[in-house]
Amino acid sequence: MTDFLSTPAPYVLIGLVLYYIAYRFYARWIDKRVWEPDPKRSTPATMYMDGVEYFPVNRYVLYGFQFKSVAALGPIVGPVLAVQYWGWLPSLFWIVIGVIFIGWAQDYSAMFLSVRNEGRSFGPITYNLVGKGARSVLLSYLFIYFWLLTAAFVYILAATANGFSGSFYIIFITLLSGVILGQLVFKARWNIFYATILALILVAIGYVVGYYVQFPATNFLGVYGSVMFWSIIFAIILAIAAIVPLPSLILPFNYLAFYPAIASVALVIISALLSPISGVSFTRPAFVGFTASFTGFPLWPLLFVTIACGAISGWHSLVSSGTTSKQVESEIDALPVGGGAMFTESIVALSAFAAISVISATVLGANGYVLGAATLASGILGKALYNGFVLFFGAFLLFMGVTVETLVIRYWRLVLADMVSERKGSIRILGNKYVATTLILVLALALIATFTFDYIWEYFGGTNQLFAAFALLLVATYLTKVKKPSWYTLIPGSFMIVTTIAAIAYTAYLFLSHSFNPTKPLTALQQLFYNFLMGYGITPYPIVSAFDVIAFLVGLSLVILSITMGYYLFKSILTYRKEAGITQPIGGKTTMAKPGED
Amino acid sequence: MTSFLQKFKMFLYGAFLFELEMHLRKVKDTYEKSFMLILYADMLGIPILTNYYSFRILPYVINNLEPWKKGISKEFDILEELSDMH
Numbered sequence: 001m002t003d004f005l006s007t008p009a010p011y012v013l014i015g016l017v018l019y020y021i022a023y024r025f026y027a028r029w030i031d032k033r034v035w036e037p038d039p040k041r042s043t044p045a046t047m048y049m050d051g052v053e054y055f056p057v058n059r060y061v062l063y064g065f066q067f068k069s070v071a072a073l074g075p076i077v078g079p080v081l082a083v084q085y086w087g088w089l090p091s092l093f094w095i096v097i098g099v100i101f102i103g104w105a106q107d108y109s110a111m112f113l114s115v116r117n118e119g120r121s122f123g124p125i126t127y128n129l130v131g132k133g134a135r136s137v138l139l140s141y142l143f144i145y146f147w148l149l150t151a152a153f154v155y156i157l158a159a160t161a162n163g164f165s166g167s168f169y170i171i172f173i174t175l176l177s178g179v180i181l182g183q184l185v186f187k188a189r190w191n192i193f194y195a196t197i198l199a200l201i202l203v204a205i206g207y208v209v210g211y212y213v214q215f216p217a218t219n220f221l222g223v224y225g226s227v228m229f230w231s232i233i234f235a236i237i238l239a240i241a242a243i244v245p246l247p248s249l250i251l252p253f254n255y256l257a258f259y260p261a262i263a264s265v266a267l268v269i270i271s272a273l274l275s276p277i278s279g280v281s282f283t284r285p286a287f288v289g290f291t292a293s294f295t296g297f298p299l300w301p302l303l304f305v306t307i308a309c310g311a312i313s314g315w316h317s318l319v320s321s322g323t324t325s326k327q328v329e330s331e332i333d334a335l336p337v338g339g340g341a342m343f344t345e346s347i348v349a350l351s352a353f354a355a356i357s358v359i360s361a362t363v364l365g366a367n368g369y370v371l372g373a374a375t376l377a378s379g380i381l382g383k384a385l386y387n388g389f390v391l392f393f394g395a396f397l398l399f400m401g402v403t404v405e406t407l408v409i410r411y412w413r414l415v416l417a418d419m420v421s422e423r424k425g426s427i428r429i430l431g432n433k434y435v436a437t438t439l440i441l442v443l444a445l446a447l448i449a450t451f452t453f454d455y456i457w458e459y460f461g462g463t464n465q466l467f468a469a470f471a472l473l474l475v476a477t478y479l480t481k482v483k484k485p486s487w488y489t490l491i492p493g494s495f496m497i498v499t500t501i502a503a504i505a506y507t508a509y510l511f512l513s514h515s516f517n518p519t520k521p522l523t524a525l526q527q528l529f530y531n532f533l534m535g536y537g538i539t540p541y542p543i544v545s546a547f548d549v550i551a552f553l554v555g556l557s558l559v560i561l562s563i564t565m566g567y568y569l570f571k572s573i574l575t576y577r578k579e580a581g582i583t584q585p586i587g588g589k590t591t592m593a594k595p596g597e598d
Numbered sequence: 599m600t601s602f603l604q605k606f607k608m609f610l611y612g613a614f615l616f617e618l619e620m621h622l623r624k625v626k627d628t629y630e631k632s633f634m635l636i637l638y639a640d641m642l643g644i645p646i647l648t649n650y651y652s653f654r655i656l657p658y659v660i661n662n663l664e665p666w667k668k669g670i671s672k673e674f675d676i677l678e679e680l681s682d683m684h
Contacts, residue, residue, distance in 0.1 A: 050627075050665060050669055051623060051627075052623050052624055052626075052627040052669075053624075055623075057612075057616070058608055060600075060605045060608035060609050060612065061608045061609070061611050061612035061616055062612060062616075063609060063612060064608070064609040064610060064611065064612025064613035064614075064616065065612040065613065065616040065617065066612075067612075067613060068612070068613045068614075068617070120675075121675055123675040123676070124675050139676075192615070246621060247621065247625075251617065251618055251621055254617065255614055255615070255617070255618060258613065258614055259614075262613070414676045415676060418676045
């Protein structure tokens with residue numbers, strides 16, 4: 001029995017059972033009590049059907065689409081870091097509790113909010129409910145969010161390509177296969193079935209090439225030099241992918257990459273559930289302590305931002321309110337599509353939790369996931385396959401990273417172009433697609449070069465979680481306005497906003513305090529950056545201090561933006577409560593001064 | 599009643615191919631909107647010379663005029679561009 005409990009299987013199973021119970025009872029209860037979906041009520045998809053953006057789509061198709069849209073690298077990297085910092089128990093606790101009480105509520109409510117507001121996305125809804133200032137804050141926020149996201153993900157791509165020699169060839173050949181697939185389907189008008197088979201054969205060849213051509217070797221330029229080398233290589237690939245038209249590369253690549261991706265997740269989850277048979281058990285401690293190993297981060301508030309996607313992620317509210325809400329066929333579909341996809345995405349986080357818990361090595365970026373997943377899978381399918389699985393899961397990380405990143409860069413361009421569109425003078429050049437793409441990649445490379453990934457990830461996670469908090473509070477604002485119970489988003493939203501502001505403020509404080517005393521690196525990893533500079537006879541301290549100050553200012557601006565946005569939202573909630581004549585405390589049965597209009 | 603297999607097929611379609619379908623719908627729409635703009639921009643107050651083809655094609659596109667006008671003058675927000683990126 002002890003053996004069984006020391007494997008990931010029971011915990012993954014408990015997670016799955018709890019998800020089912022939460023979906024079946026809590027989520028349905030909220031759905032019926034708060035939003036009261038009416039299958040006869042028209043949705044934006046049926047009301048404004050144009051066959052382009054607005055058109056009704058079957059719930060199962062939309063669920064698959066929503067799942068693909070929200071599941072990426074986030075639910076893998078977060079648990080990988082958190083399990084190494086604080087142990088697997090607190091990480092598992094937050095993944096499960098987070099998704100049950102906060103995560104699904106955000107995705108589902110953001111979708112319903114949009115459905116009830118003519119399919120509008122968060123920008124116009126914020127403008128309507130909260131005011132013009134809040135929308136500008138939202139845009140500034142996204143601007144920083146995408147920068148941090150790019151830095152974090154390019155670093156992970158570089159660390160993975162460096163850690164597993166040969167994995168680069170897999171992604172490179174898959175990218176080429178994507179180009180060929182795009183040409184075959186869109187230009188030569190091949191049947192997608194045959195084109196897919198051909199492209200998948202090419203991808204398989206990529207795996208074989210990656211397996212046999214393991215060049216250059218891991219750390220061939222030293223750890224620092226190699227990671228920077230791969231960062232630059234990926235920056236170039238991402239720049240090209242983000243500039244060329246979508247059907248030429250991104251669309252077919254995303255489509256192709258999803259085959260090995262879904263196979264990887266399924267394989268890890270099945271292997272984790274069968275771990276009592278394979279005998280693969282936990283090698284990491286359940287609880288490290290309230291202070292993290294390696295970094296010294298306190299459990300509160302930083303655990304709650306380290307694991308963002310998988311528990312709750314602000315990114316999802318953008319997808320829920322911007323895309324899928326326009327295609328929901330009936331109001332009763334919002335729960336299975338919005339909520340259901342979030343619960344499914346959290347299974348990806350559970351797979352990452354299981355993978356990282358069964359290895360004890362400390363490796364760069366998210367490489368621990370690759371080793372752990374390979375350990376779990378080879379435990380079931382044969383130890384001889386270990387090296388093959390390492391490459392398979394390494395390529396999976398690269399697929400996920402590149403898929404998301406190219407689109408993030410595209411979106412950054414749009415945000416930047418929107419921000420400078422009303423200005424005059426040379427600043428308008430920032431709206432140019434080549435300039436904007438180069439700018440974000442150079443800024444991201446500058447962040448990566450300082451080797452402070454652990455801290456950057458906290459900033460990124462914090463920004464992501466704050467976005468989630470905004471989404472939850474925006475929903476609470478709307479629910480208050482229409483005189484419906486709002487506690488189920490207001491309480492998690494308040495918790496998230498306080499926790500994430502604290503997390504960002506704390507990280508910013510660490511940067512500031514380090515700027516005064518840069519002789520000791522922030523983490524052991526940053527020592528490599530110091531050594532690199534000293535190798536060229538450059539004193540690292542002024543450079544590190546300057547970077548710390550910049551990083552502190554980024555954190556400070558995030559905190560100010562968050563407090564401003566929080567102020568706008570809470571003010572609106574209180575105003576609407578007053579208008580509605582709600583006198584009872586949050587969570588009680590609402591009392592209205594006059595019969596409600598919806 | 600939809601069988602489990604059919605549901606699963608629909609899920610796979612959503613996860614793998616729906617993104618491509620959405621993109622193709624958008625590309626088609628862009629071409630259609632541009633085509634209408636060349637012919638009937640004057641209906642939106644854009645001063646172009648109405649030509650022979652505008653009248654020749656009018657009976658075939660008359661039903662599309664209102665949706666086109668509505669679509670092209672629709673509120674635009676960059677957050678809605680997310681459908682192209684997720």
